[in-house]
Amino acid sequence: MVSRGGNPGVLVRMLCPTFVGMATFAQFSMTLHDLAKLLREIKTIAVVGLSSNPSRPSHQVASYMQDEGYRIVPVNPNCQEVLGEPSFPSLLQVPKEVTIDLVNIFRRPDAVLPIVVEAIQVGARGIWMQEGVSHPAAAQMAEEAGLWVVMDRCLMIEHRYYVS
Numbered sequence: 001m002v003s004r005g006g007n008p009g010v011l012v013r014m015l016c017p018t019f020v021g022m023a024t025f026a027q028f029s030m031t032l033h034d035l036a037k038l039l040r041e042i043k044t045i046a047v048v049g050l051s052s053n054p055s056r057p058s059h060q061v062a063s064y065m066q067d068e069g070y071r072i073v074p075v076n077p078n079c080q081e082v083l084g085e086p087s088f089p090s091l092l093q094v095p096k097e098v099t100i101d102l103v104n105i106f107r108r109p110d111a112v113l114p115i116v117v118e119a120i121q122v123g124a125r126g127i128w129m130q131e132g133v134s135h136p137a138a139a140q141m142a143e144e145a146g147l148w149v150v151m152d153r154c155l156m157i158e159h160r161y162y163v164s
Contacts, residue, residue: 036162038126038148042101045155046073046091046124048115049106052082058106059083061130061156065104068159073098091118104128104155113138120145128155 047062050072054060059082066072066083074082077089088094091103103119105112105128112135119127119142126148129135134151142149150158 032162035150035158039159039163042070042125044071044073044098044100045102045104046075046094046100046119047104047106048075048091050074050076050079050082050087051106052076052079052087057130061104061106061154064156065159068164073100091115091122091124094122100124102126102128104130105133106130107133109133109135113141116142119147126150128153130154 045062045065047058050058050062052059054063062072062074062083072083072085073094074085074087075089075091075094076082076087079087081087091100094100100119100122101124103115103124103126105115107115112129112133116127116135116138124147127139127142127150129139129149129151131152131154136151139149139151
């Protein structure tokens with residue numbers, strides 16, 4: 001969950017690595033430096049809900065990230081190909097040899113939970129819910145599985161601000 005005021009250093013809720021494997025989980029605040037570092041480390045972003053329509057926000061964000069050097073894996077059952085990449089109906093249908101670092105979600109909040117379940121199953125490192133998308137229960141599930149989570153923020157805007 002992202003802070004909307006108060007402490008600008010609080011950006012991401014994340015499972016504290018110290019507690020991995022224990023029954024009790026804790027959350028800590030990831031600093032802006034940590035977030036920027038993670039965005040520099042990831043290479044492959046699966047974009048769930050990526051539209052082939054260039055005027056849609058999902059297409060604009062994915063195109064920007066692709067231009068910045070990230071590999072984009074479109075996930076949309078209604079598309080064959082987006083941004084020159086084959087599209088897959090679900091995260092589970094992405095070939096196993098593709099390592100998904102981040103799952104960027106452009107879907108309504110009520111569609112988020114099953115996407116997070118799939119992201120955990122494919123071994124993603126993080127979940128990014130775009131502006132207007134948040135799901136606290138899904139975020140908690142992802143955190144408990146060891147993924148870092150950002151909710152209700154635009155990946156392109158944050159990348160431009162903290163990485164570019």
